[in-house]
Amino acid sequence: MDYADSDTSPHASAGEEEGAASWQTDLSRAPAATKIVIAGGFGVGKTTFVGSVSEITPLRTEAVMTSAGEGVDDPAEVPGKSTTTVAMDFGRITLEADLVLYLFGTPGQKRFWFMWDDLVRGAIGAVVMVDTRRLTDCFPALDYFESGGLPYVVAVNHFEGTPRHEAEAVREALALAPDVPVLIMDARQRISVVETLLTLVGRALEVSPGLPGAPSVRAGHGVNPA
Ligand SMILES: Nc1nc2c(ncn2[C@@H]2O[C@H](COP(=O)(O)OP(=O)(O)O)[C@@H](O)[C@H]2O)c(=O)[nH]1
Ligand SMILES: [Mg+2]
Numbered sequence: 001m002d003y004a005d006s007d008t009s010p011h012a013s014a015g016e017e018e019g020a021a022s023w024q025t026d027l028s029r030a031p032a033a034t035k036i037v038i039a040g041g042f043g044v045g046k047t048t049f050v051g052s053v054s055e056i057t058p059l060r061t062e063a064v065m066t067s068a069g070e071g072v073d074d075p076a077e078v079p080g081k082s083t084t085t086v087a088m089d090f091g092r093i094t095l096e097a098d099l100v101l102y103l104f105g106t107p108g109q110k111r112f113w114f115m116w117d118d119l120v121r122g123a124i125g126a127v128v129m130v131d132t133r134r135l136t137d138c139f140p141a142l143d144y145f146e147s148g149g150l151p152y153v154v155a156v157n158h159f160e161g162t163p164r165h166e167a168e169a170v171r172e173a174l175a176l177a178p179d180v181p182v183l184i185m186d187a188r189q190r191i192s193v194v195e196t197l198l199t200l201v202g203r204a205l206e207v208s209p210g211l212p213g214a215p216s217v218r219a220g221h222g223v224n225p226a
Helices: 046-053 110-120 132-148 167-173 190-207 214-218
Strands: 032-040 059-064 083-095 099-105 123-130 152-157 182-185
Touching (some): 032 046, 083 190, 152 190, 182 190
Parallel strands (some): 032 099, 032 123
């Protein structure tokens, strides 16, 4: 796989090779690989999110919840959920042919937080997933990314049959800064997940403009960080 090299001039080889289309020799369009973290409370839809878009069979490390988890994990709000992510989810998606995102879903439960520093290392940003029925579950993730300065977007995974809240109401409830993107989405729908990821990439570029993938994303592929 090719990686974008920030030391290489984007114009170095453009048009030099005969028979090659300009986009093929434009190094600014070489695939850039980036890491993104998917965080949020227990049962909010992180595993679903990664599974909806991954081009590779998502690596999951789910374990069946047993009675040992009673009183620790609360599946009451997530009927039918019998497994839980004990280490992480891992998936990959290629956006716009030149930007490869590696998705790392974090284990939601507090007792796995010791892994977060490792999971987050090298990430360009995070998606903080929110279930409006259990809003406070996302606070630890918000605090973590806020204090670490990692760009993030808030993805409200809307479960049908539950009240639908407007993005601005969620922003207010979570006391988010005006520039943090808030999306109402559905983790089961690929298009919705892709939109969330594009928004995060846009947000990450806004906050740290030197990231790999910047030239093509900036060239206007509909990334709207708002
Ligand atoms: N109705 C509905 N169910 C969802 C949605 N997203 C996830 N689920 C279900 O909610 C449960 C928990 O999702 P999961 O991805 O395992 O959550 P995780 O603990 O954050 O990884 C699973 O049974 C999913 O099928 C959604 O948008 N709508
Ligand atoms: Mg999971």
